[in-house]
Each structure stands twice: as structure tokens, then as C-alpha cells.
Amino acid sequence: MHSQIIVRPAVASxxxxxxxxxxxxxxxxxxxxxxxxxxxxxIQEVTLRAGQATIWVAERAGSVIGSVTLAVAGxxxxxxxxxxxxxFRMLVVDPAVQRSGAGKAMVEAIIEYARxxxxxxxxxxxxxxxxxxxxxxYRRTGFHRVPKRDWLxxxxxxxxxxxxxxx
Numbered sequence: 001m002h003s004q005i006i007v008r009p010a011v012a013s014x015x016x017x018x019x020x021x022x023x024x025x026x027x028x029x030x031x032x033x034x035x036x037x038x039x040x041x042x043i044q045e046v047t048l049r050a051g052q053a054t055i056w057v058a059e060r061a062g063s064v065i066g067s068v069t070l071a072v073a074g075x076x077x078x079x080x081x082x083x084x085x086x087x088f089r090m091l092v093v094d095p096a097v098q099r100s101g102a103g104k105a106m107v108e109a110i111i112e113y114a115r116x117x118x119x120x121x122x123x124x125x126x127x128x129x130x131x132x133x134x135x136x137x138y139r140r141t142g143f144h145r146v147p148k149r150d151w152l153x154x155x156x157x158x159x160x161x162x163x164x165x166x167x
Contacts, residue, residue: 024095055067065100072086086122
């Protein structure tokens with residue numbers, strides 16, 4: 001448990017921080033050269049995303065330091081979720097505080113939440129091919145690779161890897 005980190009549903013006053021952290025994290029990962037790429041613009045539209053999906057934030061000492069988007073099959077932000085899965089996307093931690101436990105706290109909260117959902121028997125996610133620290137976090141929290149479900153970000157040659165945790 002990460003007592004100094006609170007994972008909670010995002011509220012409108014969090015949206016600017018969520019957009020900034022998402023943008024900064026994706027740029028720091030090197031997938032996009034600037035924030036004007038169409039996919040980058042889409043993931044920064046937090047108000048729109050919040051109307052179509054569940055967004056959580058990780059907060060420490062009153063500051064938002066991370067966020068994640070949750071979806072189930074059939075929802076607009078579900079890319080890979082099968083009918084029995086909770087999917088999480090865009091799990092990001094402010095690059096200034098990465099590796100401080102916020103990512104793990106969010107993953108643990110997602111798993112706990114998924115266990116309470118009727119009909120959900122697994123948690124699925126996609127992650128960047130080169131994001132080794134993310135891969136390590138997912139393996140440490142019980143996820144396994146599902147290579148047959150890997151896919152490309154639309155309009156790019158960016159391969160996303162799929163992981164799943166059986167509940």
C-alpha cells in the first residue's frame with residue numbers, strides 16, 4: 001500500500017493536470033516529436049475523455065501526479081477489452097516523479113476495483129513496445145503478455161503490446 005498516494009476518480013479541476021502529465025509522459029517516452037500529432041491532441045482532450053470513460057488520478061500531498069483511463073468492452077475508450085475484461089489505458093505518471101510508487105498504486109487500485117465488478121475475470125492493457133519500466137511493473141503486479149492481441153496505434157507504426165491479469 002502506498003499510504004502517501006491517494007488514487008481517486010478525477011474531477012474537472014484535475015483535467016488540466018491530467019492533460020499535462022499525459023502529454024509530458026508520451027513525449028518523454030519518445031513516441032511523438034510534438035504535442036500536435038493527432039493522437040497526442042486526442043489524448044489531451046480530457047474533458048471529452050471524461051464524458052466517455054472513467055478517469056482516475058494519483059495524488060500526493062494535494063497534487064495530481066498520475067492518471068489512468070478505465071473502460072469495459074463496448075465503451076468508446078475500450079481498444080482491446082473483451083467482454084470479461086476491465087481495460088486500462090493511458091496510465092501515466094508525471095516524468096518528474098516517475099518510479100515513486102504512483103504507477104504501482106494505480107495498478108493495485110485497478111485490480112482491486114476489477115475484482116468487485118460483476119462478470120469481470122481479467123484486467124487488460126496495452127503498453128509501448130519500448131517501455132521496459134512499464135513492462136516490469138506489469139509483470140511484478142501479475143500481468144502476463146498476450147502477443148496474439150498486440151496491435152498498432154492507428155495511423156502510425158507504433159506497436160502496442162497487450163498484457164492481461166487473470167483475476
